Amino acid sequence: MIERVAKPLAGFLNWLAGLLDAIYRALGRPGKLLQDLLNGTWLGHSLHAVLVDVVVGGATAVVFLDVLRVVFGVTGTEDAGTWVLALTYAAGVGAILSGWTDFKDTASGNERNVVGLHGIINAVGFAGFGFSLFQRLQGNPDAAFWPMLIGYAIISVGAYIGGHVVFKYGYMVNRNAFNRGKRAKEFTAVAPLADVPDGAATQVTFGTTKVVLVRRGDVVHALKDTCSHAGGPLSQGELGDGTITCPWHGSVFRLRDGGVVHGPAASRQVTYRTRIADGQVELQGPHD
Numbered sequence: 001m002i003e004r005v006a007k008p009l010a011g012f013l014n015w016l017a018g019l020l021d022a023i024y025r026a027l028g029r030p031g032k033l034l035q036d037l038l039n040g041t042w043l044g045h046s047l048h049a050v051l052v053d054v055v056v057g058g059a060t061a062v063v064f065l066d067v068l069r070v071v072f073g074v075t076g077t078e079d080a081g082t083w084v085l086a087l088t089y090a091a092g093v094g095a096i097l098s099g100w101t102d103f104k105d106t107a108s109g110n111e112r113n114v115v116g117l118h119g120i121i122n123a124v125g126f127a128g129f130g131f132s133l134f135q136r137l138q139g140n141p142d143a144a145f146w147p148m149l150i151g152y153a154i155i156s157v158g159a160y161i162g163g164h165v166v167f168k169y170g171y172m173v174n175r176n177a178f179n180r181g182k183r184a185k186e187f188t189a190v191a192p193l194a195d196v197p198d199g200a201a202t203q204v205t206f207g208t209t210k211v212v213l214v215r216r217g218d219v220v221h222a223l224k225d226t227c228s229h230a231g232g233p234l235s236q237g238e239l240g241d242g243t244i245t246c247p248w249h250g251s252v253f254r255l256r257d258g259g260v261v262h263g264p265a266a267s268r269q270v271t272y273r274t275r276i277a278d279g280q281v282e283l284q285g286p287h288d
């Protein structure tokens, strides 16, 4: 049902994703660093999830304080409610910025539509928080009650849809989290060295796992081919100075250890130990 509700938004959301991408590209390197900050590349997982915890927890506390005051007549909670809502609002601004930054790199279709619906609903609920905060700062705590409660109800719906897109689509989840495979102790030949051109990305299979090899002279780097962000094929990516860039959304990984140089990926890429023996490239590491 959520997908049906979100579908009519597809045209607008595709346009919006393109616009956000164009803005980040126009900002150049500062834009890339801002995107890394907001995606949570530096944190090791989504920054949005962290900020949303503050928003939901803070809003719940404010509603609780308001109900104590309005329904049960408990006095002296006004200042606490204002301060907690101010914190909630600040975290909410960060959650909106990080959320729409994550959104621009969604797969078009149901995933993007549902993420967009989540963002729009939460933006509406957040406006209720803003109006409530304004009333509190004006010294009108009673006028702040209903906008807060309505905003909280709307945000709860948005949060449910946010959970839906994570649990159903694996949105912003490490794509390599569940298929670590067996970690064989022995090295296994995956390709003759002669078939691995120097300075290019070559896809091979290790068991049934796709792996990208990058040869630099006598050194061969091996990373899992499936990008940790959303599953893009790294073997079709661009090679840089010790890095490979995913062709789908531009995450940059270090060849040496799979570390994330730039997002939107936040999880390091699986790597394999390599050696050359009898003219063969051999790998050791987790594979299916």
Ligand code: FES
Pocket: 105, 227, 228, 229, 230, 231, 232, 246, 247, 248, 249, 250, 251, 263, 264, 265
């Ligand atoms: S799939 Fe998104 S950056 Fe690789």
